[in-house]
Amino acid sequence: MIDPKLIRSDPDRLRQAQLRRGADPALIDQLIQADEDRRNGIAAFEVLRAEQKKLGKQVAAATAADRPALLAETKALAERVKETEAGAKLADARFEELLLLLPNPVFDDVPQGGEEDGVVLEQIGTPRDFAAEGFAARDHLDLGERLGAIDMERGAKVSGARFYFLTGVGAELEFALTQFAMAKALAWGFRPILPPALVKPTAMAGTGFLGQASQDVYYLPADDLYLVGTSEVALAAYHAGEILDAASLPLSYVGYSPCFRRESGSYGQDTRGIFRVHWFDKVEMFVYCAPDDAPAQHARLLSYEKAFLEELEIPFQVIEVAAGDLGLSAARKYDCYAWTPSQNRYREVTSTSNCTEFQSRRLNTRARYEDGVGPVATLNGTLCAMTRIIVALLENHQQPDGSIRVPAALQPYLGGRAVLQA
Numbered sequence: 001m002i003d004p005k006l007i008r009s010d011p012d013r014l015r016q017a018q019l020r021r022g023a024d025p026a027l028i029d030q031l032i033q034a035d036e037d038r039r040n041g042i043a044a045f046e047v048l049r050a051e052q053k054k055l056g057k058q059v060a061a062a063t064a065a066d067r068p069a070l071l072a073e074t075k076a077l078a079e080r081v082k083e084t085e086a087g088a089k090l091a092d093a094r095f096e097e098l099l100l101l102l103p104n105p106v107f108d109d110v111p112q113g114g115e116e117d118g119v120v121l122e123q124i125g126t127p128r129d130f131a132a133e134g135f136a137a138r139d140h141l142d143l144g145e146r147l148g149a150i151d152m153e154r155g156a157k158v159s160g161a162r163f164y165f166l167t168g169v170g171a172e173l174e175f176a177l178t179q180f181a182m183a184k185a186l187a188w189g190f191r192p193i194l195p196p197a198l199v200k201p202t203a204m205a206g207t208g209f210l211g212q213a214s215q216d217v218y219y220l221p222a223d224d225l226y227l228v229g230t231s232e233v234a235l236a237a238y239h240a241g242e243i244l245d246a247a248s249l250p251l252s253y254v255g256y257s258p259c260f261r262r263e264s265g266s267y268g269q270d271t272r273g274i275f276r277v278h279w280f281d282k283v284e285m286f287v288y289c290a291p292d293d294a295p296a297q298h299a300r301l302l303s304y305e306k307a308f309l310e311e312l313e314i315p316f317q318v319i320e321v322a323a324g325d326l327g328l329s330a331a332r333k334y335d336c337y338a339w340t341p342s343q344n345r346y347r348e349v350t351s352t353s354n355c356t357e358f359q360s361r362r363l364n365t366r367a368r369y370e371d372g373v374g375p376v377a378t379l380n381g382t383l384c385a386m387t388r389i390i391v392a393l394l395e396n397h398q399q400p401d402g403s404i405r406v407p408a409a410l411q412p413y414l415g416g417r418a419v420l421q422a
Contacts, residue, residue, distance in 0.1 A: 041088030125315030352381030
């Protein structure tokens with residue numbers, strides 16, 4: 001959540017941020033009214049409590065003749081105090097409810113618009129000209145089935161649509177990518193973590209994945225637990241309720257976990273193959289830092305994502321995501337889109353978000369700075385979403401006979417093989 005003081009000190013900024021997201025600025029006016037109701041309720045309760053204490057002292061000092069009337073007055077006042085306290089609590093709960101609906105205010109220079117309005121910041125690598133090489137590019141599923149690497153039919157038989165098996169060299173490729181990604185992250189100073197894939201509602205709400213995003217989440221009602229769509233959730237909740245040593249910041253973690261997404265609203269999109277699926281594994285970077293260090297840490301995460309794709313020799317674009325396409329928690333996000341030959345376009349494979357203090361305020365994660373205790377900033381960045389990177393590798397490094405050239409950086413993790421074939 002945001003700093004509640006902004007509701008009173010800078011409501012116009014919040015209204016403008018809502019408009020940039022394409023969201024309703026009326027929420028700010030509702031929050032202003034709820035904040036006023038909350039503060040008035042607290043003030044009224046405190047006045048009555050003071051009267052109650054004063055009256056209590058009068059009862060203690062009263063004569064026998066005066067005491068019955070004072071006791072009756074005390075009883076009536078106690079009821080008023082109880083009612084006022086209940087009203088104050090309801091007003092406070094209403095304010096908190098509305099505050100949880102408010103997205104993180106986007107930075108002023110984030111582009112406006114929706115999914116199609118992201119801005120291309122740079123393009124790295126040159127897509128292959130398959131026509132010039134004398135053959136037509138196959139898509140990843142055709143290549144994967146020829147290699148015995150992807151089995152969609154049995155995935156659907158066992159688990160339903162948008163599930164799959166990675167078999168043979170497909171499974172080897174994921175293991176290789178995992179080792180490569182973790183080795184890179186360790187070299188960059190990240191601490192490895194294997195987080196749980198099931199989390200409590202407080203972790204999901206704290207990271208902004210309930211509310212508008214809840215329709216995409218798998219929930220286990222019998223256990224009151226959620227399956228994570230990204231290890232960001234568990235990594236963000238890792239230090240929930242803690243006060244960190246500011247001298248230890250930034251804290252850089254890299255997690256590996258399965259990710260589960262219902263992909264509601266995407267029916268009919270990317271139904272072929274493993275680009276958009278209900279389950280995949282992912283290596284995720286996560287950083288806790290001082291708020292004024294967040295922009296530099298965001299640039300750092302993006303540089304690592306770019307370096308990873310460059311070493312895999314995949315052409316890609318860096319996109320600044322438009323405000324209307326940001327999730328609840330992000331104030332700014334960069335995506336990397338890999339070239340997909342079979343579709344003749346770039347598709348998203350990684351993202352990195354600066355969530356400023358939004359998640360840490362919800363999760364009560366703070367640090368002890370020189371000038372006192374305050375919230376930290378949190379940032380996340382996908383290093384390797386396995387299925388999408390496998391799609392990019394198969395399609396960009398395919399050869400005329402259907403085999404796959406292995407980038408030099410990945411060869412040590414595949415037994416030194418330069419080519420994958422059936």
